[in-house]
Amino acid sequence: MIRFWSRRLYESNITEDTDLEKRLYVIKKNIKDKVKKKFAGSLAIRMVDSGSCNACEAECNALSNSYYDLERLGVYFVASPRHADVMLLSGVMTFNMTPYVKNAYEQIPAPKWVVSLGDCPVMQAPFELTHAINAPVDKYFEVTHHIAGCPPTPLEIMEGLLEFLQKI
């Protein structure tokens, strides 16, 4: 453990990609401001996977690594829809998941918003319609904002969240 902290002290902060860091800085600042104004400093997101390939989830998980550190800006991924403001929806809305996704949405207290994530929920990913797929998701929910990409990068997800925050 001591080795860990001594290394931390010696190396302090390292910036590897300055362009990216600059862009990130601006986005982070804007997200933080907007979350503060519109959600009293804390925006709770319930991520729901309705049949993705797992890459969209992996990118959402990456949002909490030390480069992006979304939680610092007041944006939290919460464990229950009952704690959430926003449902972040990925995947192609499979036949088997549809009832559970609808249920999760119902459990979110109003006011609530749906943000769709990745090309899957709008049927823009390479998947084609089968009997087991119910997408596009706007058949079921009013989607306030869509974050495109297959998968959208962590940076694009942050930009998308900012656009959403500016929209409402």
Place this chain on the structure above:
Amino acid sequence: MRLIARYAKELKNDFEVITIYDKIIQREKVPKDTPSMQTLAKIHPCAVWFERKIYDDFGINFSDAYDKRPLVHQERFAKNIHPMQKSFTNKSIQEVDYLPYKYEEISGDGVFQVAVGPIHAGIIEPGHFQFSQAGEEMLHLEVRHFYKHRGIEKMLEGKSLFDVKAIIERISGIESIAYQICLRDIMLQASKQELPKTLKKRHALFLELERTIHHLNNLGFIPNDAGFGAAMSFASKLSEDARRKLKEISGHRFGFGAVDFSIESIDKTSFLEWLDTLQKDIDFFEDWIMDIPSLWDRFDTTGKLTLKKAIKYDTIGVVARASGVSVDRRIDKFYLEHGFEIANEKSGDVAARFKIRLHEVKNSILMMRNFLDENSDDFTLNIFHDGEFFSFCESSIGELLVTIELKDGVIERFFVRDPSFINWQALHLMMRSDIIADFPLINKSCDLSYAGSDL
């Protein structure tokens, strides 16, 4: 013999059930008017899911099976529909009345059931776990999945090999390169060609990088599930760096579209530089993490899968290697020449699976060094011949199988057996002496794919 997969296809007058073992392939014909046959589950327990899926897909009945519950078709799925039959062409189906699924449950004085899922607390894929609990102790767990079932097998029928690439690389996003390599090998078999060594090395490098990313993620997540968040901060930074590297050399953060036949060289100096830093970081990480007794107190003896059970359930990949089974599709001349060394642990617990991942990251770094190549060969594919093709690849989870039958130039039958499909069926064996609070840790130590097994 190790059972690899069992699946069916439709012929003109019959169904054919194909059973793939590590040494042989067996074929049995089943008449369409009385589709019934014998189960394999009494010898190979992992045949259960295959057979339940075959029933859902084709309506073939396993007369002496002890478990005949639907697998892919859930509560609201019409019971008389078998979508993999050629006569089924609907693009949407109606929900029918809810018919409850009968979970495997242990009952008794004070024993209660805990249902978890399909939507979980964290950012993870959906699936259901049903526990029978005596206080904190897990008496039994049933894993129930297929919530993410997208009908991929059906989706690909009637398409040419070139049209399906974009879909196949998105079956399981975190194993994308492995899926692409399987498709590549099928293309090569169909065109009766050999791949130039430089391309093979390039693709193998992608595969090891994908494995590195996946393992690095888990090296952070596993300690995090035991309450040690610092490891996650450290490892998730490394995995983000690795993902950026994958983007740099393949054009995509998950390597979608990476495995093709074009030749682009990789910037060798910057890649080697990154490998050096990663090597340093991972050595530091190992040194640091091995030295935290409270963490190993949680890892050791937790979620134990014995060698006997690992073999009986035909497990593969990281899970099998942690229990002392030496299975790895990379045991061949090509990989051995480039520094491959199989990871092996005996204890079969979370600690063993963690150490396997650590070993494999270090081994992948070594192999990536050897796969870097400057020369390049020209390569174009010939036309594809019809036939039935099988290909294997060791993904970051374990052995992946893809089979494609080409008829008149288009796909007649497409079948995938993700390593997770087998290993999920062994998960309940790891819970015998642990409490429910250990479940997330045990589950994460295996880190199986839902998307790949649900298809």
